[in-house]
Amino acid sequence: MSARIIPVQPFDYVVFGATGDLSKRKLIPALYYRFKAGQFDQRSRIIGVSRSPWDDRKMQEVARESVKNHVDKAYRDKKVIEDFVSCFSYVSNDVTDKKGWKEISDKLRDDEDIVRAFYLAVAPNLFAPICEYLMGMKYCRKNSRVVLEKPLGHDLASSREINDAVGAAFSEDQIYRIDHYLGKETVQNLLALRFANAMFEPIWNATHIDHVQITVAETVGAGTRGYYDDSGALRDMIQNHILQLLCLVAMEPPASDAPNALRDEKLKVLRSLKPITANNLAKYSVRGQYRGVRSGTVEVASYQDELPEDRKGSHTETFVAIKAEVENWRWSGVPFYIRTGKRLAARVSEIVIQFRDVPHSIFSQTHGAPRPNKLVIRLQPDEGVKLFLMIKDPGPGGMRLREVHLNLSFAEEFEERTPEAYERLLLDVIRGNQTLFMRRDELEAAWKWVDPIRNAWDEMDEPPHLYTAGTWGPTASVALIERDGRTWHEEEDY
């Protein structure tokens, strides 16, 4: 079945931080793909706002460049690009300067039925002043929405401050907190896999599942991104993306796909996470930082080398592994091993559901012991689902067992391009569908779990374990899982 394109009504999208990297690399290309697919047309307006002294022409030029650099060649079409960039205009505005705000008013349409979305792709300390102005200028009305990019604070207290400030201008059902992982096709597929197939739910529990692994590994480094050294992998990846994945795996079936039905269930998971504090930190967590490699012509700088002089010696972690536990009936005794890092051996994000051994093997050792089944959900790259099963090795020679996998590769199964996460999310804002966005209480529950880990590390003030760039992280992370008699899942095609 091919994708169904349901056009949205004309909208006014105001993008604060339009000159930034996110806008050029992700937002503009995502909007282009939707425009090309016919989901919106030239009746919609995209208004870039930033401090740079650009004008409409420059904004349109940048939009054109961004399509050229970040959209697949097969989808670039001269006429469509020109129509698309004609939707763009620009306002140069320092948020403290009232003049710029007046110009934004001039570009917005009065028609109450037109959805107005304010996308804040700016530093979080600007969220409050921008929302104050939006409120002061009476921009917030029934059909207005605000979209918040991460980081949504650096701890519970700062995230509450942001939520309070934004909440003073917009009601919760107008606030769209982006976690782009939720927009990934394969992440949404996790919902389809769990709740559109009857076979998994009866075995999706501690009786049948031994443990779960979630890995988000990247090969890129981090050091040159100013923000990263203040954040580290725990805040950058675990607090949001990985906890959201964990929630989707662990949550109870929601009664429907209504936004709050799903978000209520995710919240319960977050609130059931066993706290990790200074007392059990060593048993449950490992953090690492990459060191460089010099071998022949290959030279990769260490995290420390990438840092500016005044940051040298930083203890910021570029790798984290945690053994998380969801303390409820379904998951009692089932660890969730989660790990993420920069400069790892491969770029791969996947979820592994490791089932338990058969209760009794009728096969003697000489046949090869049956291995427990495993379901691997590959989020990226090479999106797909693999089910590891035992079969009889074909041919004579007695009953010999062999492990094989049923492989569902999305690229092979579907001819269509896998849409980027932002394509779905940007238009969900216009459609008014909050299912794939984080609610305030979810965000705060995630910080509540993460803060004690962060605080305990900070109080210890010890350097993270070093690992060599291009490996799977510090050996301590291998020990974390092997202490429990388990190993990290790794495949040959990484």
Ligand code: BG6
């Ligand atoms: C971002 C993090 O949220 O997600 C980055 O800030 C990270 O550090 C990125 O590289 C990973 O996203 P993706 O979609 O490339 O897996």
